[in-house]
Amino acid sequence: MRDSEAEQAVDLSNCDREEIHLVERVQGYGALVTVDAGGRVRRHSANLAEMLGLEAVPAPGTALADALGAAQAAALTDRAALIGPDLEQVRASGLGFPAGAFDAAIHRVGPETVIELEPAGPTAEADDVTLVQTLMNAVRRQPTIQAAAEEATRTVRRLTGHDRVMCYRFGEDGSGTVVAEDAAPEVESYLHLRFPATDIPAQARALYRRNALRQIADVDGPTHRLVPEPARPDGRLDMSLCTTRAVSPVHLEYLRNMGVVASMSVSILRDGALWGLFACHSHKPHALSLGRRAAVELFAQLFAYEISVKSMQVERAHDGDARRLHDALVARVSRGGDIASAIDVVADEIRPVIGFDGIAVVSDDAVATIGVAPDEEACRAIAAHVAGAASPGKVFHTATLQDAMPEAAHLSEPVAGVMALPISLDPGNYILLLRGEVARTVVWAGNPNKPVRPTSDGLRLSPRNSFAAWHQTVTGQSVPWSESERAAAEALRATLLEVVLRMADEAARERVRFQEKQGMLIGELNHRMRNILNLIRSLAQQTRGAAASLEEYAREFDGRLVALSRAHDQLIAGREGEGASLVQLLALEMQAYGGEAGRLVIEGRDVMLPGETFSTLALVMHEMVTNSMKHGALSRPEGRIAVTLRHGPEALRVEWREQGGPPVAEPTRRGFGSTIVERAIPHELGGSVQVRYAAGGLEADFVLPNGHLALDEPLPGDAAEAEAPAEAKAPEPDDAPTRVAAPLAPAGPVLLVEDNMIIALDAADMLAGLGCGDVRSAASVSEALAHVDAEMPVAALLDVNLGRGETSLPVAERLRDAGVPYAFTTGYADDGQVLREHPGAPVLGKPFTEAELAAVLARLLD
Incomplete structure (x- = not known):
């Protein structure tokens, strides 16, 4: 950000104009090099040769193989080939240079491939994905979004080792509130404090949506410029996706004023929007390896998914009220009434779902009001304002109507908050839910309003030297409309339009179909996500057992x-x-x-x-x-x-x-x-x-x-007939990875029913490691029952949903009749009929760990 004239006052909104993505410098913990489409060096950070231990600084136009070495260039080029429309960034690990092993982050900017190199992290971090899955289970068990945020904040601090980690949630105005915090005892707490929108400028919030993780290793650490410098300003490198991008001087000063030496921010994205951040602070230089940062980023993505699931659960909790309201309105209209004449019914039915001080029905023919509401002329003026501000056919809501419509403060009944639900396809016809002004106190982290002024030392943030709690009394606002109220209003909007258009019966059928489909999609998404995680985990475990080295693995x-x-x-x-x-x-x-x-x-x-x-x-x-x-x-x-x-x-x-x-x-x-x-x-x-x-x-x-096969009709045979399916060949003894023997030792075979071969192999390895010397695997009901007929197992582990529409219910019934204990594995939160008919059977959610399996197996064998 450029200095202003000495007499000009500057506030933090000036930061919105700073080109933070064009800094042309990198932080000292990494180095950068770019190559053109022909694989020739185009520019690099000044510290590249020193960091990698290269003998010479690569000149522009040097082939990447000559600059970094043939093997390293080949590995980087192979990884860069994976970049495409759906994969902006790729990573490579274990690259050997004279200075040691390095990891790389690679992306493209126009014709240039950008390669960032950092010293490789400890080899112990290879199991970070498994650790993230385990830690995520504790978050998933929390009953509310707030409890999940608190557990997630503790988890991120455990993963990163920072002194303080905050879960920072954005408001509609761009400000943010610390909703959860985990910090060392001696560290100042910012819990429940609000930070103004100017603390994270608009362009920074935009970058957080593109680049989910931002690390600042040392606010006083060295930075290194890119060489050669561009001949023109428009030749500067867009560093939006760079992991090592240097930091704005304004932001560095901001962190110093907070007493922060190192920081890391991790985006929490919900439906593509920036829901919040994990903000991590340390009071001494602190940098995480590329691999550990990738694990933290994965954790944030899973946390965002869990927020969506819990939000849907809250919305479903309001479905009963929405359906009751729908039925009452349908019944009223079916008797020949309309919304205006039924305002008493509308008010009584809406109030338990969405709180209000007054309600008005504004239509072309009439205005009807109940409660604390202004006169007809004022109601029509508010409806006209909403029609100009809202998207056609959408719910409109604000808690600060007086900011955009000052006359709302001087009506016979002042209005500060309004939620407008359209009741026709024509603009101007609404149910208006009205709220009066409520003065309230907002606790800020320091005074958000005092401007920043230039000094003889340059631009300073001295007005934000204090981040102590600063109380502000806010007027001209109503109680905000909550997320659940807005969700209820969205559900009610469609019902009102359909009621007014006399389509109540069809609307009811559509609502039921939508809810059924939504429940099915949520369950299927959860199932697929768990199965994918389980498959990746099993693939990693089995590959590790066969690999001779970390590079081969x-x-x-x-x-x-x-x-x-x-x-x-x-x-x-x-x-x-x-x-x-x-x-x-x-x-x-x-x-x-x-x-x-x-x-x-x-x-x-x-x-x-x-x-x-x-x-x-x-x-x-x-x-x-x-x-x-x-x-x-x-x-x-x-x-x-x-x-x-x-x-x-x-x-x-x-x-x-x-x-x-x-x-x-x-x-x-x-x-x-x-x-x-x-x-x-x-x-x-x-x-x-x-x-x-x-x-x-x-x-x-x-x-x-x-x-x-996907055949519309049977194919005629070729000259050579295909042979009949044969028995699966048992794995060689060398395939099984070495494990430490466990105390469990079943006195007979254990039956494992799992239709995914890789997951079955991994589960069989776990069972063998727990002392099960005879594991019988089956991928279908018929194969499982054949094992039971041949020799009754002493215990069984049954995947609920098998391939081609089968469930393991027949196997469970057979084992129950024989008195054999069994447990279910599943990727669904609720597998319906199967689990309801076997209430005593343990349920093991996918993906599961060996410790979880051991606990279930011990219970079966007890």
Whole structure:
């Protein structure tokens, strides 16, 4: 922000004009380099060579490989290739430089790829995602948003190690209130204090919506400029998404006045809007690694989701009142009345849901009032003001009507707050809920009104040197309309319009359908989110058991996640109900690994795969292509892969043949990748897999039952019939990761029913680690009952919802009749009929930890 003339008063609103995203400097804990589309260095921070331990400072136009090293440049370029419309930023870890290991954050600004490098964090932070999931469970158990915010604030301080962490919630005017706080005993508390909107300027709030986490490691630490400097102002680098971006001098002064040396802000976004922040303060320099910051950012995203869920629960609690109000209005209108003549009914029914001092019905024909309300002329003037300020057909509300309509303070009955509900499609017809003025005291963190003035030392924030509680008496305002009142008004708005248009019956049916659909979508969203988290956790656990090093673990785990992501993207891109193409899946996997055209030859008719089948095949084909790139045909330039699709009356056979590669031999040990190839299709799709290590190259046959294909009608068979599904091959002993033996030792088999193969493998590993020497896995009801018929288990763990519309209810009933204890696992908050019919069975929510599983298993075996 530029200095003003000495005599000019400057207040904090000047900060709204500061170009904080064009600072052209980075903080001292990181370095930055940008490259153009050709991979040549365009600009870099002045500390780049010193931080990385490079021998020379890269000159503009230097190839990235020459500047940073070939291996490092290749790794950064590969990660940058993932950036797209739905993924603005990517990260890379474990990059080796002369000065040590570094992590990188990468994004694009126009033609430039921006690479920010920071020293890598401790290897112990590799399990941060699992830690976040565990900590989030405590937040999820809280009954209210306030209680959840308090628990979340404690959690963020535990994750970050800052001296003080505040949950800061924004108001409609941009000001913010500290609604929860966790701080060291000696640290000053700001709990319940309000900060004016000018403390976080408009452009800073906009950046928080784009870049969810902002770290300031040391307010007095060095910063480093970008070189070369741009020839023109419009050539400056947009650093909106930069993690190391230097800080506005005004904000640094603000933090110093608070006694803060290091800070971090984490956005809490709800429906794309900035709901609030986690504001973290330390009184000494403090910086978190890129990996730990990513974990904190994930926690904030999950917390925002939990806020949405709890808000919906509050809204549903008001549905009964809304339905009762709807029924009363419908009954009144059905007797030939209208809203104006039914104002007494309207007032009596609305008052328990939305509080008011007076009510007025303003229509073209008449004005009717009850309670503390001004005369007809004043009511029409208020309605006219609302019509000009509100969006057509929407609810309008304000607690400060007198600011925009000063005459409202001088009416026969002064009005400060109004909520207007439209009762027709024509503007000007409203139910007006009116509130009078209520003087109240607002407690600010320091005086928010005193201006900032320039001094001989430059622009200073001395008026904000004190952040002690400052009380202000506010007049000209009513009691604010609460979030639940606004939600009730939105629900009532549609009802009123439909009542006036004599469509009450259809409105009632639509309301019921909407509520049912909303409940179903909320439940499905919760289920899918839990399953995704459980799948990622299980994928991480299984990959870790097979990896020989941290770098291999990161590479393998990242590749599998990317395969799932590509599968999801392809499913979303397809038209609803058609599934996604198997041929395109194969082509995408080749393209992702830089496979050249012609090295993959596909014969046979393409087939569309539904979502569950496509995700399973995506993982299997990812492992096949990865293995071929490492050890098979694709490891040599002349190598190629031939895939033949043979359609049979009952199944599709996918024949994989590698040619022109090095000699192959059956491996002596099978890792997790081999387990995915050999077991995913039998376990999840009921098909079969045969893998042969032939002299000419690897051969594999995958058989997919037609029931798992998106077929409008059965396909006629090809010349070669597909074979019948075969039994799934048991994993090799080396596949299981080493665990510490647990004291539980069941005297017989434990039955595990889970339709997702990766989750089943992880749960089986957990059971084995708890002392269960005989775990029988099943993916369907029929397979589970076959295990029960062969040998009755001593305990069972049952996934409620299985594939293809099945539930584990028949298995639970069979076990209950036999007196065998069992527990359910589920991603739903309430799995309805199954859980209601088995009230004594423990329920284990997904994702679950080994400790949680141990507690449930001990209960079953007791």
